[in-house]
Amino acid sequence: MDLTLKIWRQENAQARGKFETYKVTGISEDASFLEMLDILNESMVDKVQLPIAFDHDCREGICGMCSLYINGRPHGPDQGITVCQMHMRNFKDGSTIVIEPWRAKPFPVIKDLMIDRSAFDLIIQAGGYVSVHTGGVPDANSIPIKKEHAELAMDAAACIGCGACVATCKNASAMLFVSAKVSQMALLPQGKIEAARRVQKMVAEMDDLGFGNCTNTYACEAECPKDIKISNIARMNWQFLIAKVGAQKMNA
Amino acid sequence: MKLDSKIPDGPLAEKWTNYKASQDLVNPANKRKIDIIVVGTGLAGAGAAASLGELGFNVKIFCIQDSPRRAHSIAAQGGINATKNYPNDGDSIYRLFYDTVKGGDYRAREANVYRLAEVSSNIIDQCVAQGVPFARDYGGLLDNRSFGGAQVSRTFYARGQTGQQLLLGAYGALSKEIHKGSVELFTRREMLDLVVIDGKARGIITRNLINGKLEKYFGHAVVIATGGYGNAFFLSTMAMTSNGSAAWQVYKKGAFFGNPNFTQIHxxxxxxxxxxxxxxxxxxxxxxxxxxxxxxxxxxxxxxxxxxxxxxxxxxxxxxxxxxxxxxxxxxxxxxxxxxxxxxxxxxxxxxxxxxxxxxxxxxxxxxxxxxxxxxxxxxxxxxxxxxxxxxxxxxxxxxxxxxxxxHYTMGGIWVDYELQTTIPGLFAAGEANFSDHGANRLGASALMQGLSDGYFVLPYTLQNYLADQIQVARIPTDHPEFEKTEKEITERQEKLMAVKGSQSVDGIHKKLGRIMWEYVGMGRNQEGLEKAIGMIRELRAEFWKDVRIPGRIDELNIELDKAMRVADFLELGELMAKDALDRKESCGGHFREEYQTPEGEALRDDENFTFVSAWEYQGDDKEPILHKEPLIYENIEVKQRDYK
Missing domain, CATH: 3.90.700.10 (Succinate dehydrogenase/fumarate reductase flavoprotein, catalytic domain)
Known part of the structure; x- marks a missing residue:
């Protein structure tokens, strides 16, 4: 396949970026999208040019590091996969592909297509866990959990923290990401104990970091590579409400 | 230097209990005065950092990715073994110990493996308490499956994403400690060298991958949890940034390298x-x-x-x-x-x-x-x-x-004793980065178990035993001459690489190395091929230093330079892998020497001459390393030929 690529280049976080046009030829349909970028980068190294910086690591769709808009869509045209799992057979020979870094205020560009998603770590640090320490925990089977709840928790826990939900949302909302963790924990007896505290802390951190609010466009669910459901947001809102009411009762 | 595996006295089943009962501890007031560096945020690194932070130590943790949640433990699919015996099918600590030693083709250390089996149940308890959503049955209890040839169902799993869920559990625990302030997180950093002062590990130097700056960090002790070195083969199931450099740098600083040739092919x-x-x-x-x-x-x-x-x-x-x-x-x-x-x-x-x-x-x-x-x-x-x-x-x-x-996996790694301490005092290695538990072949669903065992349940004890007599040591400022010297060496190495200005890309040379490794140091090995590979790797290394092309500058984000530093190390490590494979004149586990097979084509061990761990000691760039042999003594298990017929 021969392709024209319009790729965002940006020297560093402060610099102004712009699109540059590149041609690649003879790309196999069986190559992955990132392998196509590898081939382009190799040709740039041949010309002693700095290759395009992009994030990637496991290349099997689980680490959540890859993050590109391809023709305007996070993780490209296919459903339910990350960029690294997409293969060139999804594109037509001779076509032009536009590649950009994800754009959201809390995800500043580092260089070219690399972005800084440490905001997600900060949200988790605010409370996205069960506060147990190593050792001294009960036997695993002393906490029976309804299979349905365990399955729902697992659905939510499948989030890879890539940020596609934020990237696709017109409000740059992180509600799907945050709600996935809130839901996972709230569905499990271990997590229920500090559910109220958790949801309040995580939502406050999310707001502080400048993520927008949810206006129910469902774009996040459509673009999530792990099919995280928007019902998690409803569950989080419910948890948030319970926490608020609970706090008012305590104060009354 | 004499190898001392420091295996505690007493019957096998009591060694770990006895060790814990008699080891030295650090009192809470003194823990605050101690800094620990952990390199890597996979199961072993994140588990150790979180647990040590909980105890009150000051921990600094480093990862190469943009977030600790992306360490390659995340990619493990199948499951994690533990001896819960929930299915009532006859599992026990001894049986998991036996299976692991047998699966490793009798090239693992008995006491370490027994401890691994012993703490395996605690791991499941811990993960469940953290909210890891393991698979369950309709009664609400945990489900198990049989995995990788085991005759009992002892594998716990979370769909096909067990590694992800365990890592996110450890990441949660780590995040909790970061929030509390006991652990400080450094992302997009790569460890480039270890700082040794008066014979003890006292710090590391990292490259900040965003701006290219070298950074110096002090620690009373250093833990290497940087995973395996399978990317020496270029193509592997490892992540793109998985590399052997931290292990290789500490080897060059005096830590022995255990069984470098033991590689698992999935x-x-x-x-x-x-x-x-x-x-x-x-x-x-x-x-x-x-x-x-x-x-x-x-x-x-x-x-x-x-x-x-x-x-x-x-x-x-x-x-x-x-x-x-x-x-x-x-x-x-x-x-x-x-x-x-x-x-x-x-x-x-x-x-x-x-x-x-x-x-x-x-x-x-x-x-x-x-x-x-x-x-x-x-x-x-x-x-x-x-x-x-x-x-x-x-x-x-x-x-x-x-x-x-x-x-898929490297059983070999940094040689460690029972305490997971390397031959450099104060330097520890955990998870896939060490060599200790899997012998010549790792069983399915055992890597996750070992990472978490080392991180949650072994290092928090054994590190304290070391640190107990370090409480008088004041924090060493990073302008100490050893820090400066090590930093200068790295700078010179980077400058030397940039100055080559050759014609071949880093990946191009890495692929060449990969082909040599796969052809001659892969699934089937023989003397002629291994000797040839050593020669070819040496030639390729010379070619690399004469002809590699790295665009850009040192003091900026430079992916090609990052990769070049890793490949430079793989080009040395690859040779040691071949050398180790050549030296081991038997077939065992993942190491198949074509000269040593039964008439039916099965692997033929030589227990009389090779029941030992090969621990290699670095002597200098152009000198042959010295081979130390740690004898493996089997007192609790009868050594048999593996037979799956």
Whole structure:
């Protein structure tokens, strides 16, 4: 396949970026999208040019590091996969592909297509866990959990923290990401104990970091590579409400 | 220097209890005065950092990715072993210990493996308490499955994403400690060297991958938890940034390297499709529970398939060779990974391979679908089938999958004693980065167990035993001459690389190394090939330092320079792997020396001469390393030839 690529280049976080046009030829349909970028980068190294910086690591769709808009869509045209799992057979020979870094205020560009998603770590640090320490925990089977709840928790826990939900949302909302963790924990007896505290802390951190609010466009669910459901947001809102009411009762 | 594995006295089952009862501890007031550096945020690193932070130590943790949640533990699919015996099928600590030592082909240390089996149950308790959503039955209790040839069901799993869920559990614990302030997190940093002061590990120097600056960090102790070095082969199931550099740098500073040649080749990966390929994708081993592996019985059929003239469906049942079932009737498709991998290579080398390259075998679910129904297969493997179809563009419900072995795990690593301490005092190694628990072959679902065991339950004890007499040591400022000297050495090395200005890309040379490693230091090894490989690697190393091309500058984000530093180390480590393979004149586990096999083509161990750990000591760039032998003594297990027939 021969392709024209319009790729965002940006020297560093402060610099102004712009699109540059590149041609690649003879790309196999069986190559992955990132392998196509590898081939382009190799040709740039041949010309002693700095290759395009992009994030990637496991290349099997689980680490959540890859993050590109391809023709305007996070993780490209296919459903339910990350960029690294997409293969060139999804594109037509001779076509032009536009590649950009994800754009959201809390995800500043580092260089070219690399972005800084440490905001997600900060949200988790605010409370996205069960506060147990190593050792001294009960036997695993002393906490029976309804299979349905365990399955729902697992659905939510499948989030890879890539940020596609934020990237696709017109409000740059992180509600799907945050709600996935809130839901996972709230569905499990271990997590229920500090559910109220958790949801309040995580939502406050999310707001502080400048993520927008949810206006129910469902774009996040459509673009999530792990099919995280928007019902998690409803569950989080419910948890948030319970926490608020609970706090008012305590104060009354 | 004499190797001392520091195995505690007493009966096997009491060693760890006795150790803990008599070890030194650090009192809470003094813990605050102690800094610990942890490099790597996988199961071992994150688990250790979180647990040590909880105890009150000051921990600094470093990762190469943008977030600790992305460490490659996340990619493990199948599960984690533990001796809970929930299914009531006869599991016990001894049985897991026995299986692990046997699976490792009697090249692992008894006491370490026993401790691993002993703490395995605590790991499951810990993970459940953290909210890890393991699979459950309708009664609400935890579900188990049999995995990788085990005769009991002791594997806990979270769909096909067990590694992800365990890592996110550890990441949660780590995040909790970061929030509390006991752990400080440094992302997008790569450790480039260890700082040794007066013979003790006292710090590290990292490259900030965003701005290229070198940064110096002090620690009373340093933990290396940077995973394995399988990317020496270029193509592997490892992540792109997985590398051997931290292990290699500490080796060059005096830590011994244990069993460098012991590499695991996983039998069920998606076959290679082209020169541009950047990594190999694993299909979970659990697929072998229901899939049947075969190739055509007739070479003519195989050739037609390779040319695309024949489809697998066109081959009649009687013309199929289910070679694992034929050769190993007792275990069939569930033989250990090394046995399954070699058998696939044997068939393909003999010309019976399928796919356009002839380097693939079929993994067929037709019988399982007939027996159990498509729904059941979909529930078990749906996500894997979908992943396969995305990559290969074929539907495995209708046509058999194609698989081929790929580099997956390195059992070898930094030599450690019972306390997970290396031969440099104050330097510890955990998880895949150390050599300790899997001998010459790792069993499925045991890597996650070892990472978490080391991180949650071993290091928090053994590190304290070391640190107890370090409480008088004041924090050493990072302008100490040793820090400055080490920093200067790194700068010179980087400048030397940039000054080459040659004509070949880093990846180009890395691929050449990978081909040498795969051909001669891969699944089948022999003296002639290994000697040849050593020569070729030396030549390639010289070529690299004469002809590598790195654009850009040192003091900026420079991916090519980052990769070049790693490949420079792989070019040295690869040679040591070959050397170790050459020295070990026997076949054991993942190490198959073609000269040492039974008439039936099975691996032939030489227990009389090789029941030892090879621990290599660095002597200098152009000098031969010294081989130390740690004898392996089996007092609690009868050493047998592995037999899966």
């Amino acid at each position: 039998p069920t990966c998606i076959p290679v499709h082209g020169d541009y390929q950047s990594k190999l994708t694993l299909m979970s081993e659990s697929l072998r529970n229901d899939g049947r592996i075969w190739v055509p019985k007739n070479k003519e059929d195989a050739e037609k398939i390779q040319k695309g003239e024949l489809k697998p469906g066109g081959i009649k049942e009687e013309d199929r060779d289910y070679y694992l079932e034929r050769r190993y009737p007792a275990f069939g498709n569930l033989v250990p990974r090394d046995v399954a991998s070699r058998a696939a290579k044997e068939r393909c080398d003999a010309g019976y391979g399928v796919g356009s390259t002839g380097l693939a075998v079929y993994l067929d679910f037709a019988d399982a679908i007939k027996r159990l129904g498509k729904n059941v297969i979909e529930a078990r493997y749906g996500n894997l089938f979908q992943m396969y179809e995305k990559i290969v563009d074929e539907n495995p419900y209708e046509t058999p999958m194609m698989i081929y072995p790929a580099i």
